[in-house]
Amino acid sequence: MSAPAPLVGGQGEPAELLLRNVRALDPRASLDARHDVLVRRGEIAEIAAAGALEPAAIAGAGAHGGGVEVVEGEGRLVLAPGFFDPHVHLRTPGQEHKEDLDSGTRAAAAGGFCAVIAMPNTDPVLDSAPLLRSLRDAAARDARVPVGFLPAVTRGLEGRQLTEMAELRQQGALGFTDDGRPVADAGTLRKALQYQRLCGGVISLHEEDPTLSRGGAMHEGAVSAALGIAGIPAVAESTMVARDAALAGYEDARVHFQHLSVAASVEHVAEAKAHGFRVSAEVCPHHLLLTEEDVRTLDTRMKMYPPLATDGDRRALVEALRSGTIDCLASDHAPHAREEKEVPFEQAPMGSTGLETAFAALHTELVVPGVLALGLLVERLTAGAALFELPVPRIAVGEPANLALLDLDATWVAGEHGWESRSENCCFAGRRLRGRVLMTLAAGAVAHRLRPSGCDRALATVSA
Amino acid sequence: MNHLLSIEQLDRADIERIVAQAERFAEVSDREIKKVPALRGRMVLNLFYEASTRTRSSFELAAKRLSADVVNFAASGSSVEKGESLKDTVLTLAAHKPDAIVLRTPWVGASELVACWCSAAVVNAGDGKHEHPTQALLDVYTLRRRLGALDGACIWIVGDVAHSRVARSDVLAFQRMGASVTVAGPPTLIPRGIEQLGCEVRYTLEELHRADVVYALRMQRERMSETWVPSLREYAAWYQVNARRLQPQQVLMHPGPVNRGVELSGEVVDSPQAVITQQVEAGVVVRMAVLYEVLAGPREPRAGAAPSSASSPQGEREAEAVLGGPAA
Numbered sequence: 001m002s003a004p005a006p007l008v009g010g011q012g013e014p015a016e017l018l019l020r021n022v023r024a025l026d027p028r029a030s031l032d033a034r035h036d037v038l039v040r041r042g043e044i045a046e047i048a049a050a051g052a053l054e055p056a057a058i059a060g061a062g063a064h065g066g067g068v069e070v071v072e073g074e075g076r077l078v079l080a081p082g083f084f085d086p087h088v089h090l091r092t093p094g095q096e097h098k099e100d101l102d103s104g105t106r107a108a109a110a111g112g113f114c115a116v117i118a119m120p121n122t123d124p125v126l127d128s129a130p131l132l133r134s135l136r137d138a139a140a141r142d143a144r145v146p147v148g149f150l151p152a153v154t155r156g157l158e159g160r161q162l163t164e165m166a167e168l169r170q171q172g173a174l175g176f177t178d179d180g181r182p183v184a185d186a187g188t189l190r191k192a193l194q195y196q197r198l199c200g201g202v203i204s205l206h207e208e209d210p211t212l213s214r215g216g217a218m219h220e221g222a223v224s225a226a227l228g229i230a231g232i233p234a235v236a237e238s239t240m241v242a243r244d245a246a247l248a249g250y251e252d253a254r255v256h257f258q259h260l261s262v263a264a265s266v267e268h269v270a271e272a273k274a275h276g277f278r279v280s281a282e283v284c285p286h287h288l289l290l291t292e293e294d295v296r297t298l299d300t301r302m303k304m305y306p307p308l309a310t311d312g313d314r315r316a317l318v319e320a321l322r323s324g325t326i327d328c329l330a331s332d333h334a335p336h337a338r339e340e341k342e343v344p345f346e347q348a349p350m351g352s353t354g355l356e357t358a359f360a361a362l363h364t365e366l367v368v369p370g371v372l373a374l375g376l377l378v379e380r381l382t383a384g385a386a387l388f389e390l391p392v393p394r395i396a397v398g399e400p401a402n403l404a405l406l407d408l409d410a411t412w413v414a415g416e417h418g419w420e421s422r423s424e425n426c427c428f429a430g431r432r433l434r435g436r437v438l439m440t441l442a443a444g445a446v447a448h449r450l451r452p453s454g455c456d457r458a459l460a461t462v463s464a
Numbered sequence: 465m466n467h468l469l470s471i472e473q474l475d476r477a478d479i480e481r482i483v484a485q486a487e488r489f490a491e492v493s494d495r496e497i498k499k500v501p502a503l504r505g506r507m508v509l510n511l512f513y514e515a516s517t518r519t520r521s522s523f524e525l526a527a528k529r530l531s532a533d534v535v536n537f538a539a540s541g542s543s544v545e546k547g548e549s550l551k552d553t554v555l556t557l558a559a560h561k562p563d564a565i566v567l568r569t570p571w572v573g574a575s576e577l578v579a580c581w582c583s584a585a586v587v588n589a590g591d592g593k594h595e596h597p598t599q600a601l602l603d604v605y606t607l608r609r610r611l612g613a614l615d616g617a618c619i620w621i622v623g624d625v626a627h628s629r630v631a632r633s634d635v636l637a638f639q640r641m642g643a644s645v646t647v648a649g650p651p652t653l654i655p656r657g658i659e660q661l662g663c664e665v666r667y668t669l670e671e672l673h674r675a676d677v678v679y680a681l682r683m684q685r686e687r688m689s690e691t692w693v694p695s696l697r698e699y700a701a702w703y704q705v706n707a708r709r710l711q712p713q714q715v716l717m718h719p720g721p722v723n724r725g726v727e728l729s730g731e732v733v734d735s736p737q738a739v740i741t742q743q744v745e746a747g748v749v750v751r752m753a754v755l756y757e758v759l760a761g762p763r764e765p766r767a768g769a770a771p772s773s774a775s776s777p778q779g780e781r782e783a784e785a786v787l788g789g790p791a792a
Contacts, residue, residue, distance in 0.1 A: 220655075221656065221657045222657035225655040225661070226657075226660065228629060231655070231657075298572065339549065342551055343549060343577075344550065344571030344577060345571070345572055345573050
């Protein structure tokens with residue numbers, strides 16, 4: 001099968017950039033030191049000791065390095081590999097009032113992400129090759145950072161008939177998912193896992209037993225009991241993780257568990273990995289930082305699926321991310337229009353935006369207090385690429401520039417100056433965060449620069 | 465108090481103040497002319513998204529006894545059926561400048577939202593399965609008349625706790641007033657985590673004899689089709705409060721309407737232990753006290769999140785109070 005490039009979009013002007021005296025941090029290369037990093041024609045051309053590269057000395061540049069933009073890192077700004085998000089909702093086609101390929105990938109770039117994978121629960125559902133082709137064409141035109149697509153496992157996300165997985169793979173599908181819904185029928189999922197032997201592609205699973213979650217709008221526990229809101233029990237997720245891990249093992253299939261939210265699910269993933277099953281898992285910032293207590297105010301931005309669970313679950317997820325039982329982070333960026341969320345809690349749709357706050361929220365709540373090391377956070381924010389058989393962004397000579405420039409000291413209030421996303425339903429809105437993405441390079445091009453209003457201090461630092 | 469949104473937001477002093485005011489209004493109800501001019505010129509809007517005759521008419525009667533004007537707005541047959549959102553309906557009705565909105569919806573937290581969206585005082589008349597604070601206040605009022613005080617009383621709430629906003633408000637209100645509360649019912653209808661509200665949980669009525677007060681909840685027939693319990697027959701066999709289970713010294717309560725032969729046997733409904741009609745009677749005076757509290761009681765400064773337009777009508781209200789109101 002000669003598949004087309006798995007990621008499309010993000011083809012901007014190749015960057016010509018000298019990042020001087022930055023703290024280059026690439027945990028996979030055990031790199032954490034002050035360097036000058038030169039980007040020429042969108043590729044990392046040179047990595048030298050801090051202060052070694054003079055703008056005037058760069059071949060082809062003018063006397064003052066003209067044509068090559070110089071960014072001063074002051075020995076303080078962190079240059080990390082660009083982040084990779086394996087789980088976003090770009091709402092195109094059909095729900096462009098929430099988000100589109102342009103606004104969604106702008107939000108990604110603003111969060112330091114150099115590539116994202118879009119989910120198929122659009123309108124119509126991404127479940128056929130012609131639709132995938134047209135969507136990839138649109139992404140090539142509109143997306144600020146490269147986008148990969150996961151079409152549906154079953155037609156119309158209805159959980160019955162498999163999509164034409166082999167043809168979809170030929171047309172560039174990275175894998176398959178019914179995200180937003182589970183593949184509830186075990187027999188149907190088993191057939192998809194068997195068919196994977198023909199067509200390849202990761203099968204990403206939203207785990208939920210609908211007979212257990214039915215009618216629920218939040219995690220089942222003390223808070224749901226007090227509020228009188230029907231609860232979704234933790235076992236709605238964990239029993240499906242256990243079932244599908246067993247199926248993956250039996251069929252020797254490659255599956256990825258999306259947005260784990262409870263401790264019991266983590267145990268099943270650890271067990272499956274111990275058996276050598278080919279499973280991986282992701283976790284979202286909100287499940288690492290928020291709990292059912294945050295739902296008490298009935299703020300609809302706190303309504304997401306899977307729901308925010310207990311503090312014990314939250315701590316288990318943090319530990320699993322640290323240990324590697326959970327492989328990577330994913331934002332599950334789920335934009336919804338204001339009027340859709342400005343309704344009573346039980347009526348509101350599930351989901352929070354998250355691309356623009358993922359790094360800053362995790363840095364503020366987990367790295368600053370010393371729970372996780374910065375290098376580990378960067379590793380988990382980039383690891384998603386390998387899970388989908390894509391090259392992992394690296395800081396190395398000859399690599400395409402997929403980079404995030406971070407100011408760890410910058411403080412800002414999330415959403416205070418608006419969002420790049422078309423929607424504003426962010427569960428971290430209004431929080432004071434520490435750490436900010438100043439610049440993102442994706443596929444060799446500058447995809448994001450922090451706007452002047454965003455952070456005054458950062459503005460002074462990044463000046464061309 | 466600006467709004468009555470939940471029992472959770474009240475402390476014992478708030479409850480006692482409202483109940484004491486209700487007792488004063490009860491004297492009015494015994495007079496030949498039952499109307500007082502306390503809220504003359506004020507408009508009370510009843511906004512009901514769920515069918516309700518008892519609660520709505522009780523609020524209507526309460527407002528009229530206080531000389532307020534009453535407008536009833538039922539969601540069925542209105543713009544709501546044409547797809548208007550709660551927010552737009554409320555903004556539209558708020559343009560008529562009601563002083564108070566009495567709100568019943570099937571959605572948890574809807575009254576908090578409405579309180580943010582408009583400047584009227586909001587009284588929660590039931591928000592989904594969350595709370596029904598005026599029911600709990602009238603239950604406290606009724607029990608105080610019967611028992612004198614709730615301190616140290618043992619109160620059992622029996623039945624479908626999971627789907628009951630009355631249960632949630634009563635668990636909180638009875639405990640605030642010094643009682644201990646036990647909830648009892650089939651395990652499928654007792655929500656996981658309810659004990660965090662401070663109550664005990666039982667799955668049988670074996671220890672029901674310990675209760676001073678037995679509060680039976682309505683068992684809705686639709687719960688059968690959703691297989692929460694195998695049959696009404698089995699439910700009645702295990703959880704019906706009947707003459708065999710009810711002790712002579714116990715007080716029996718029920719929020720109505722009663723399913724005779726299901727949660728209560730006919731003989732206990734008609735027994736002198738039952739205070740079910742007293743509860744209905746208390747509904748009017750307690751709701752008078754609540755409307756009086758939110759419209760004529762001391763006001764708190766609004767939270768910063770409230771829209772700026774909120775302040776002026778209140779300012780007018782305060783001015784009116786000082787001047788004794790127009791043409792008072």
